[in-house]
Amino acid sequence: MRLAELWRHSSFRLALGVTLFSLATLMLASGIGYGLLHAQLTARQDARVTEIFAALKQTSLQGDEVDLIEAITTRINASPDHATLYQLRDASGKILTGNIAAAALPAGWSTLPAAQLGIVTDYPYRMFSGQAGGYDLTVGLSNADLDDLQEIVLNAFGWAALIALIATFALGAYLAMRVQRQLSGAEAAMARMAQGDLTARLPVTGRGDDLDKISIAINASLARLASLVEAMRQVSADVAHELRTPLNRLRIRIETAADKAAAGRAVEDDLAAALGECETINQTFSALLRIAQIEGGARRDHFAPVDLAAVMANLAEIYAEVAADAGMALHCQTGGLARIWGDKELLTQAFANLIENAIRHCPAGTQVFCAVTSSQGRVVASVADTGPGIPESERDLVLRRLYRLEKSRTTQGSGLGLSLVKAVADLHSAALELEDAAPGLLVRLTLAQI
Numbered sequence: 013m014r015l016a017e018l019w020r021h022s023s024f025r026l027a028l029g030v031t032l033f034s035l036a037t038l039m040l041a042s043g044i045g046y047g048l049l050h051a052q053l054t055a056r057q058d059a060r061v062t063e064i065f066a067a068l069k070q071t072s073l074q075g076d077e078v079d080l081i082e083a084i085t086t087r088i089n090a091s092p093d094h095a096t097l098y099q100l101r102d103a104s105g106k107i108l109t110g111n112i113a114a115a116a117l118p119a120g121w122s123t124l125p126a127a128q129l130g131i132v133t134d135y136p137y138r139m140f141s142g143q144a145g146g147y148d149l150t151v152g153l154s155n156a157d158l159d160d161l162q163e164i165v166l167n168a169f170g171w172a173a174l175i176a177l178i179a180t181f182a183l184g185a186y187l188a189m190r191v192q193r194q195l196s197g198a199e200a201a202m203a204r205m206a207q208g209d210l211t212a213r214l215p216v217t218g219r220g221d222d223l224d225k226i227s228i229a230i231n232a233s234l235a236r237l238a239s240l241v242e243a244m245r246q247v248s249a250d251v252a253h254e255l256r257t258p259l260n261r262l263r264i265r266i267e268t269a270a271d272k273a274a275a276g277r278a279v280e281d282d283l284a285a286a287l288g289e290c291e292t293i294n295q296t297f298s299a300l301l302r303i304a305q306i307e308g309g310a311r312r313d314h315f316a317p318v319d320l321a322a323v324m325a326n327l328a329e330i331y332a333e334v335a336a337d338a339g340m341a342l343h344c345q346t347g348g349l350a351r352i353w354g355d356k357e358l359l360t361q362a363f364a365n366l367i368e369n370a371i372r373h374c375p376a377g378t379q380v381f382c383a384v385t386s387s388q389g390r391v392v393a394s395v396a397d398t399g400p401g402i403p404e405s406e407r408d409l410v411l412r413r414l415y416r417l418e419k420s421r422t423t424q425g426s427g428l429g430l431s432l433v434k435a436v437a438d439l440h441s442a443a444l445e446l447e448d449a450a451p452g453l454l455v456r457l458t459l460a461q462i
Contacts, residue, residue, distance in 0.1 A: 027184035035173050046165050050158060054138070057153050058121070061140050064096070065151045072145035080147070081109045094131050097139070097152035108147070117141045117150050124152075135159050194223050198230075210238035240307075255293060262289040299428040306435040311355050317462060318356045320393055321346035321384040324363060328382055331367050339376030342367070350386040350393075352459045354440045362436040365429040366395040366455050374399030378452070391461045396454040407446040433457075 064087075072080045084098045088111045099110030099117065113130025119141050126133040129152070136159075139152035197215035204212035213234060214227040269282035305311065328344030335342040363382070370380045374397050381396045402410055411434045433455070437444040443458040 025184075027180050027187060031176055031180035035176060038172070039169065042165060042169055046162070049161065053158055053161065057138055057155075057158070058140075061138060061151050061153050065140055065142065065144070065149060068098075068149055068151070069142075069144035072147060072149070077108070077147075080145075084109050094133065095154045095156070097129065097131070097137055097150070097154075099148075099150040100144075101148040103146055103148075105148075110150070112150065112152075123155070191223065194227075198227065205234065210234070210241055255296065258289050258292050258296075262286055262293070265289060296428070299432065303428065303432050303435045306358065306432070306439050311358060311439060314355045314357070315353055316356070317351050318354050318359060319349055319351055320359065320391055320459070321348065321350040321386075323356065323360055324382050324384045324393060327360065327363055327367060331364075331371065335367075335371055335380055338371050340371060340374065340378045340380055342380045342382070345381070345383040347385045350384050350391045351462050352391050352440070353462050354459070355436075358436045358439065362433045362457075363393065363395065365433055369429050370395060370397040370399065370453075374452075386461050389461050391459045392456060393459070394454060394456040396449045396452060398449065398452040401448060401451060401453040402446065404448070410446075411444075 068080065068083060071083045081100065084100055087096065088098055088109070090096075091111075094111060097110075097112050099112040099114075100108045102108055105116070114128065117124075117139060122139045122141075123136050124139055125136050129137060131137070133154070133156075135154050135156040137152040137154055139150060141148065141150040143149070194215055194217065201212040201214050213231045216224050216227050216231070218224070265282050265286035269279040269286065272279045272282065325344055325346055328342055332342050367380065367382065370378070374380075379398045382394065384391065384393045386392070410430050412431060434444055436442075437457055440459055443456075445454075445456045445458075447454045447456065
């Protein structure tokens with residue numbers, strides 16, 4: 013992979029940026045640390061120079077010139093490498109002793125290069141000149157330790173920076189290639205999706221990193237998209253299949269009415285029947301449109317606190333007489349306040365569909381039960397009957413649009429009641445379960461309580 017290609021990868025730029033930031037921080041910290049250490053060592057060196065100067069000054073005050081010169085000469089002989097420098101001059105400026113070639117030095121503290129002092133070395137000297145009795149005394153110490161410290165710090169930082177940069181390029185290149193492999197897989201998957209392959213999915217490495225999380229989220233969206241597309245295909249097929257019969261009946265009614273009108277016979281009954289067929293078709297399309305709107309999530313804007321127990325109690329009161337007319341009994345049990353966050357109109361329609369299904373598809377003598385309970389932050393609403401129920405193998409199928417059991421095809425209905433219930437359940441993030449009531453069917457919705 014070329015450097016230009018590496019630079020286009022955010023992972024490489026991020027690794028390089030973090031390294032440069034770390035190096036800058038290290039440089040700042042090293043500079044501060046070196047400055048503090050240099051200042052401390054300089055202070056200690058100055059203290060050492062001051063100590064030597066004070067000792068020689070004391071000698072000059074207590075002894076004669078010979079003793080002072082001897083003391084300085086002894087110290088010079090003890091420092092053959094010129095680590096320590098001395099110079100003693102009398103009042104006329106004559107050099108009495110010392111290992112410094114310079115004739116005149118500045119008073120007080122100074123830092124001078126070795127060449128100015130006549131010393132062959134690369135290190136400067138820290139010098140102090142002052143009065144010691146009647147003499148001018150200069151004492152100096154080499155800055156070799158301080159210069160060596162600076163060189164060590166600079167070399168250490170240079171090597172650390174070089175190693176860090178090499179490691180950064182290696183790590184950045186590795187991350188870029190690893191990310192590129194995953195992105196290439198994602199590009200291939202998206203290309204397959206663009207060509208209509210709804211089974212394509214982005215690769216997931218299992219490392220649980222950010223790319224994996226993004227891939228998982230996109231895969232979930234692709235799975236949802238695939239299911240929606242499949243549902244649209246199924247709906248198209250079901251609509252074509254289910255509406256063929258009422259459209260054929262409508263055509264026959266209109267043709268019959270036309271023939272009767274041509275023969276001068278009354279056509280009111282045929283036109284009324286044709287109008288009924290049109291109404292059935294219109295209701296089917298209205299139900300399909302309503303389900304599509306619910307699945308689109310637009311109704312979430314209408315969510316508000318809803319007492320599901322009150323909704324179920326009102327429905328039970330409304331449908332009690334309808335059930336009685338059909339030779340059935342409708343029972344309702346609620347356990348007090350059961351508040352959820354949702355769309356009251358849609359929830360009412362969903363449970364009304366469940367009760368109507370039980371009344372429509374069950375024989376006389378059936379008992380219908382509706383209940384709402386709440387506990388541990390959950391609200392459970394259910395509708396059950398003692399009718400023939402739904403075979404286990406078809407419980408998932410009946411949630412599809414326009415799907416009808418064979419035994420229910422002779423009854424009224426479009427096969428969209430349970431589809432609407434499922435759409436409402438999904439909109440409210442509710443768990444929808446169809447179970448055997450032994451005998452009959454139990455439909456249960458579990459929602460979050462507020």
